[in-house]
Amino acid sequence: MKLDIIQKLKEHDLKVTPQRLTILDTLNRYGHASIDEIYKEVKKVHLSISLATVYKNITSLLQVKLIKELALNEAKSKYEIIKEPHSHLICKKCGSIEDINLSEQIEQNASKLASAKEFAAEETELNIYGLCKNCKQNN
Numbered sequence: 001m002k003l004d005i006i007q008k009l010k011e012h013d014l015k016v017t018p019q020r021l022t023i024l025d026t027l028n029r030y031g032h033a034s035i036d037e038i039y040k041e042v043k044k045v046h047l048s049i050s051l052a053t054v055y056k057n058i059t060s061l062l063q064v065k066l067i068k069e070l071a072l073n074e075a076k077s078k079y080e081i082i083k084e085p086h087s088h089l090i091c092k093k094c095g096s097i098e099d100i101n102l103s104e105q106i107e108q109n110a111s112k113l114a115s116a117k118e119f120a121a122e123e124t125e126l127n128i129y130g131l132c133k134n135c136k137q138n139n
């Protein structure tokens with residue numbers, strides 16, 4: 001994975017800095033992480049890094065589309081490394097996020113509905129909000 005990340009940074013003309021590697025490594029481990037979570041992890045390795053620097057790095061990673069932002073209802077945005085298109089199960093109680101793959105059928109239906117409105121769809125993203133297995137049991 002490390003190699004892959006270095007390769008990706010180079011492909012996107014971004015300098016390979018230790019800070020960027022740690023940010024991407026954190027996102028890789030967490031799957032989805034908020035800026036606070038990223039900052040906490042990066043600070044363990046780069047003791048003197050500021051939140052502003054983390055923000056700046058996140059912004060450049062967003063600009064080259066190496067990562068994307070998940071805008072969440074009622075919670076701070078989370079970030080994830082861009083991979084194949086997928087949807088999310090988002091727990092409203094504990095904030096956990098799980099990736100799920102939409103069937104091709106659903107995707108095709110969605111783009112049909114979009115083109116019926118003469119809308120040129122580029123991507124379909126579906127977030128499903130509710131309670132995760134753990135939270136449902138303890139409810």
Ligand SMILES: [Zn+2]
Pocket residue numbers: 091092093094095096131132133134135136
């Ligand atoms: Zn939960």
Ligand SMILES: [Zn+2]
Pocket residue numbers: 031032080086087088098099
């Ligand atoms: Zn995801």
